[in-house]
Amino acid sequence: MNFFGKKSISSVLYSPALVVTIIMAVLSLLVIYYLITGNYDMFSSGTTVLNIPGTDLNLKTHHSIFIILGSFMFNTVYFYVLSRLFKTFSNAILFSEQTIRHLRVFAYFNVIAPIVACFIAFLILDSANFEFVIQGALVIAVGIFCFMILSIIKKGQHLQTENDLTI
Amino acid sequence: MPIIINLDVVLAQRKMKSKELAEIVGITEANLSILKSGKAKAVRFSTLEAICEALNCQPGDILEFTTESE
Numbered sequence: 001m002n003f004f005g006k007k008s009i010s011s012v013l014y015s016p017a018l019v020v021t022i023i024m025a026v027l028s029l030l031v032i033y034y035l036i037t038g039n040y041d042m043f044s045s046g047t048t049v050l051n052i053p054g055t056d057l058n059l060k061t062h063h064s065i066f067i068i069l070g071s072f073m074f075n076t077v078y079f080y081v082l083s084r085l086f087k088t089f090s091n092a093i094l095f096s097e098q099t100i101r102h103l104r105v106f107a108y109f110n111v112i113a114p115i116v117a118c119f120i121a122f123l124i125l126d127s128a129n130f131e132f133v134i135q136g137a138l139v140i141a142v143g144i145f146c147f148m149i150l151s152i153i154k155k156g157q158h159l160q161t162e163n164d165l166t167i
Numbered sequence: 168m169p170i171i172i173n174l175d176v177v178l179a180q181r182k183m184k185s186k187e188l189a190e191i192v193g194i195t196e197a198n199l200s201i202l203k204s205g206k207a208k209a210v211r212f213s214t215l216e217a218i219c220e221a222l223n224c225q226p227g228d229i230l231e232f233t234t235e236s237e
Contacts, residue, residue, distance in 0.1 A: 165206060166207070167199075167210050167214050
């Protein structure tokens with residue numbers, strides 16, 4: 001199976017990425033709802049308990065509600081940008097301005113977002129740990145790899161243009 | 168670009184239309200337009216050969232080299 005073009009892995013992965021985007025967006029809105037209504041408990045141990053309205057049930061997590069909200073919002077944007085990229089990769093023409101634009105956005109997001117997230121976690125929330133930094137470094141590595149693919153696609157687009165303009 | 172395409176001039180001399188030439192050569196009118204406007208990056212020998220044959224001319228009649236200062 002091909003990675004690019006119609007009936008490729010990219011076209012198959014587009015829908016799951018979009019579904020994850022929607023799920024993450026809904027979860028972000030849910031956490032914002034908890035923040036607005038104050039229907040949660042935060043303990044000094046770092047544990048957060050989200051009380052489900054109308055029931056005695058609750059969701060317990062070992063992270064701050066702000067970390068949870070930040071993660072969901074990050075994932076919403078991440079999977080949205082990723083779904084756009086998969087959609088572009090499933091087009092018939094790979095070497096296009098659209099592919100370059102979407103890949104550039106995805107690469108920049110992968111490099112900048114973890115740095116911003118780590119900065120916020122360190123300075124504002126004071127809760128960043130080693131695991132958090134490692135995860136951020138991995139995302140940055142993906143971003144750097146995307147920049148490498150971007151330069152290949154730019155060269156490909158140049159060759160494609162030259163080929164199209166050869167009569 | 169220092170290479171000028173004089174296809175329009177040769178077509179006018181032969182009293183031939185672009186559409187007609189495109190059909191004889193076997194390229195699209197859009198590609199012929201790209202060639203005439205000088206936007207083409209390269210011309211295949213096979214295309215050049217077909218154009219020369221259709222217009223009964225030499226490659227030098229179609230292509231002209233000029234320096235940037237001219």
